[in-house]
Amino acid sequence: MSLQRACSTDDLAPASAKRVELADANGRSIPVAVVRDSDGSWHAIGDTCTHGHYSLSEGYVEDGTIECWKHGAPFDLNTGRALALPATQPVPVYAIDIKGSDVLVDVDTTL
């Protein structure tokens, strides 16, 4: 698979996130959190919190992290690493690119 359109750059203000479902090379649906950090940079990570299977895109975005809204575990937007309990496992980080107003994500390429 390759980069596919996830959303428009107009869909996300700084410090926000949006859940999208994208198909991988095997046709499986992959939940992705497209995140625009507070500095305006773009990230794509797995949308499912590794602690309790809640949607990370409903969490709080700030300074390179997204914090799960359910129990507060923060994840690093660049590495996917869980930075504090109660989550201990990372989320996948996907390749992302911006072309014009299109936000493109490759769910078959993890960083």
Ligand code: FES
């Ligand atoms: S479900 Fe995300 S920290 Fe518990």
